[in-house]
Structures are given as structure tokens and as C-alpha cells.
Amino acid sequence: MQERVVIAGFGGQGVMSMGQLLTYAGMIENKHVSWLPSYGPEMRGGTANCNVMVSDDPIGSPIVTEATTAVVMNLPSLYKFEDDVVKDGHLLINSSLIEEEANRDDVGVYYIPANEIAVELGNAKVANMVMLGAYLELTKIVKVESVIEALKKVFGESKAHLIPLNEKALAKGAEEVK
């Protein structure tokens, strides 16, 4: 089994950390993982994206060319990555910021109002976790518990109080695609 994921959005939407958490969780489960970010001037305010591989076998190229899933957090990202998803793959769209519908009918398209859900939970910053929750529910590539464990390591003591909120966001996201 191999998941090849593109996660894209504006800088500041947490696309990089979302990818890192998924990668971290994969590592915790002893899977082969890699995380590859876009870098350079495009990171300054433009669209940021990262490629994540989670696989049972050693990973060749860390570059995602035929994505099993694309998680798009804003409209430019939808335009850029919609066509990269393989047939029967997943396209997760943040419908809070993307009003357009996808053109693909050969992939599973999911519209998730991630920002609204995050605001309802009390913190707009967890929109990325809502999307990650939905993604995990669809693919089951890693356990939610592994993501929580990864979060604990990334957050450390000082931000441990944010864990319950993130947990809720993951669960809400999962509900959206059940």
C-alpha cells in the first residue's frame, strides 16, 4: 500500500505541518515515509505545498506525480493539483475558501468546510486538522492515535493543552466524510 499525497494551500494554512504530522505518524507506525516541501520565493505568501509518501515498501521518488490524494486548501491549489490525482483517488476540497466545484468525476471528491468547522471549534488554525481527519477517515493510512502521538512530540510540554482541540478537529473532519 502506498499513499502519495499532495497538500496545498496558502502559506499560513498549516499545509506543511499537516504533511509533517502525517509523515511523523507514518514513521511511528514503522512505515516508509517522506515529506517534500515546495521552497523558495513561492513560499512567501503564494501557494505552499508539500508531497507526502506513506508506504509499506521503500520509497523511490519523494516527488508525487500521480497523487492518490490531493488536499487543497485554496482555489489556486485546486487548479494546480486537480489533474494530478489518479483515477479512483481522493480530492479533498476546503469548501470554506473554494466555491468552485471540481471537474473530475473519476475520483472521490469531498467538500469539507474546514474553516467554518475550525471556527466553530474555537480556533480557525485547526482547519488543517479537520482536513487531515477527513483524509485519515477515507484512507486509514495511519491511525488517528499515531497522529495524536506525533502531535504530542511536535508540540512538547508548552503546547500540550492544544491536544484536545486538535483531537476534536480530527474527529469533526472524519465525520464530514463518513
Added chain:
Amino acid sequence: MAKVFERTNGLTDKAFHYCPGCTHGIIHRLVGEVLEELDVLGEAVGVAPVGCSVFAYDYFNCDMHEAAHGRAPAVATGVKRVNPENVVFTYQGDGDLASIGAAEIVHAAARGENITTIFVNNAIYGMTGGQMAPTTLIGQKATTSPYGRDEKLTGKPIKVSEMLSTLDGAKFVERVSVHNAANIRKTKKAIKKAFELQLSGEGFGIVEILSTCPTNWGLTPLESLKWLEENMLPYYPLGNLRTPKEVE
């Protein structure tokens, strides 16, 4: 008969390759004497330049490191940062220090790198055959300024000591000369002070020494000393530009 003079142990027995009348020999001896008098030959690491004193590594009786042209202060930085207990000095000419190595000397001084720089300014490139240096005087003829240095073409000579003394990291800056016995004594004093300040951890010290180049100036050794006095001293005034307050 009592011995009134002997070679310093600060220098090896290797015969100098310098031209007759060149003052590098005197300056080498002063540095060697100071290292010996301060009893730091066993701790000393010298960094040799590219230029006439390129073979300095054969002459000083201590560990030596040959550097690329202009880079002696960077090499000395590497040596000193690894072993701060070593007494580290660079020995550089004007082409090496003031031209190609301008960035390295400025930043070593700015960092207050705890090293000592012996800067020999003879207003010309010696080793390569008498080309114009950044310190060549206006009107002075060199093989690449055959009509005399023209300010409109190449600007005015760089006053290294004045420039470096604007930097807080440069704790000791003094310009001296070796054109007569009195000044040679003053030069030795300045060199000693610069090394003493390194030993007390003060920071960067540089002694700019006005020197002669009879061969490339096209003068006899005696005429050269006179030329230095008459032409270099007015443009490069001698004196201390920076000394830490507590040791003044």
C-alpha cells in the same frame, strides 16, 4: 670577549631570500625577538601570506600555516577559534592585505578576532615584479602605473590603519616605520604591545610597518630609506591610532 649580539631563537637558521636592502629581514627579526622575549614560541602559530614574505613559514621558528593570497586573517581565525590558547599572528604585505584580502582583514578586525597582524606596507607588489599596490602613492611609478599612479584612474592610496581604527573590534592599531634605528626600536615596542594584548585577550591588533622595496622602487637601499621618509611619512603619518584605555 662578551657576546653582545646573537640571532634570536624566534627565527630558524634558514637564510632569507629577500633582496639586499629590503626591510622584511628587520621586521622578521623583530617579530622573532618579541615571540622569544614573551616566551610564546611554543604557543605561536604564524600565518604566512602570498607575496614577498610567502616563505615566512620557513623563517619563523614556530608552527606556521601558509595561506592563499589575502586570506591569512581567515586562516588565522580558524586556527585561533580551534585553539584559543595559541598565540596566532598573520604576516602580510600591502597587496595581500589591502587589496585582495581587504574583506578578510576588515572582518577579522570587526569581529575583534584575538590575533595579531603584522602588516608590511612598502607601497608596491614586490614578488610579482613591482606592480601598483592599493598603497602605491599618487604619482609613484610601478610596472602597472608606468606614468605614475593617477588618482583619476585608480583613486588614492588606502590608509589601512586609519580605516581599521574606525572598527571597535580593532583594539590596537599603530603605524610605525623601519627607516632608521630609532623607528626600528619603536616598531619592536609596537609589535610587543600588540602581542601582549593578544595574550591578555583584548582582541584584534595590527601593526602597520612602513617598509622599503629598493629593487622595485629602482633605488639603492640608502636612497630607499630616504624615499620612505620623504614620501611615505607625509601620507602615512606614524603613530598609535587605537590602544585599549587601561594600557595606554
Added chain:
Amino acid sequence: MAKVLMKGNEAIGAAAIKAGCHYFFGYPITPQNEIPEYMSRELPKVDGVFLQAESEVAAINMVYGAAGAGARVMTSSSSPGIALKQEGISYIAGAELPCVIVNIVRGGPGLGGIQPAQSDYYQATRGGGNGDYRHIVYAPSTLQETVDLVMESFDVAEQYRIPVMVVGDGMIGQMMEPVEFKKPKERPLAEKTWATTGTKGKRKPNIINSLFIDPQELEDHVHKLERKHEEIKKNETRFEEYNVEDADVVCVAYGTTSRIVKNAIKKCEEDGLKVGLIRPITLWPFPESAFDKITDKTKGLLAVEMSTGQMIDDVKIAIKGKKPVYFHGRTGGMVPNPTDIENEIRKIAGGEK
């Protein structure tokens, strides 16, 4: 030790410190800035020294001084910065000092770009600096291999008293993969009796030098270096090989490009093609012996690079004209697409080329 998830550039820094490197001199340039940033944060914790130099030229000369003083020392940069460091690298090679230089390659020539490239192959293997010298060049393809090689580099550099360059690209530098820091194999490392640490009045002065004004002396010195280079070729050449014998097509690629090639090979295998891979891990010495296994059955070789073709020269030397050598590459920061590579392989296998 447990695996940790790290960004390539930071993993390089961590590996260096774990290998006992306590001195780092560098200058900022994208895409390797996380290395000096990491070192500036971590070296003070081990009583080491991080110093941001005024230029790449100064940085490599500080490395020269520190290496001469006997320290384990490293610098890192990216392509145009490495070009500036060539002066010092040549001196360090000439003076036979150990040090580690990391090049996180970006596209060129000139200021070029900042995206991944392999266009510094000539610079790394042909000696960007002056004179008759070589230095070891490692080209890892995963982060685990990167940390392994960085750690081993310090030992190798000291064993042979030679600069070791580790060549990555923006992808290696920026990506994250799990890594584990493992102690490299023991090597016979002599005491650094040559270092300029002060005579303490107990020995003759040590002189670190690359100047030999007498041509006979210089020739003798260069021949000595050459003998050392031969020794390194014999002992330190490294490569990965996969299905080379009787393959229809043998690909040659290094670093991150080799990972993309592996994807393409897998696709070809699904259709019953037998495709081999030679992945040089040392770019110098180039693993020429790996090509001896190629049999008459092979139709041709395909060199894949992120350049317009530089390593291909070494591939041609290694195959000694016995097989045609084809090329596929992207450059300027563009990364080869596995499908394009796949198509090239199929063309060679099908006799279209």
C-alpha cells in the same frame, strides 16, 4: 538509537556534530540555510564554534585554518558559493588536510535558480579549483544515507587527509525522512602530529603548506597525492547496483534522480522488461568496475541527470565504447518525470533509439 524525522539540512548538521565536528564556518545561501542555522543553534551547546564568515571565500579559509589546527571542521554552501570556495578546497587538498564540504546543489550557471539540480558534477569531480588534485565526492540519495555518509566523511577525510564533499540537492536539503544516527565502522585514524597547535618547545615547527617552488618537489608531492588517490579508488569506491546483469537497459543515475529512475524501472518491470540500475554513491572515485557486469544482452545505457549531461562522460569512460550511452535530463531546477524516463527506457529496449 530510535529513528527521528528530520529535514535533510538539519540532519546533515546533526550528523556532523554526532561525528565530532565542533567547528563550522559558513555563509548564507539558499537552499542550504538550515545547515548554518542548525549549527549556530547547536554548536554552542557542545562548546563548539559556529562562525558566519564574511564570504564563502573567507569561510573555506577558516576551514583551512581550523583543519590545520587539527579540528574536525565542516562548511556548507550551494553551487555559486561552492564556486567561491574552490580556492580554499584546492589549498586544503594541496596541504593534505581533512575537512567536510557540503554542497546542496542548485541550478546554474551564474546565479541560476534555487531548485534542485545536479549541474555541479563537473565542479565536484573535475576539481573546480586549480591544480592536480582530487577529493572524494559522496552523493547520497536518501536522508538515511546522507547522515551515514556525513558521519563517515569525517573519518574518511582524516584517514586519507583529504577534503570530502557531500553533494545533495535542494530536495535532499529540504525533504524530511526518518533517520537514525549510527556509528560508522572503525577506521585506523592516526594522531594528528602534523597539526599547527604550537610546538610547546617539544618538537620542530609544523608547517601547513601547499607551495613547492621547486618543480621536482612539486612533482614528487603531486605523485604522492596521486598514490593516495589510487588507494582511495581501491578502498572507497561505492555504488548500488540493481539487476545489471543481462538487463535490456541499464540506467545510471545518482542522488535524488536515482530515486525517480527507480520508479520508472518499476513501471517497466510490470511489462516484463529487465532494467538495471547503477547508482554511483561516490561520484569520485566513479564506480567504473560496476560497468564490468554489463553483458552483450544489454541494448544500451541511459544516463539520467538533472543537468544537460555531465556524469554521462564518466559513464562513457566506464563502458569503454562497448555499448551506446543515451541521455535523459532536465535542468535549471526542473526534475525529470518518471514517465519520460520510462519512455526513454522503452525506446532503447525496443531498438527505437
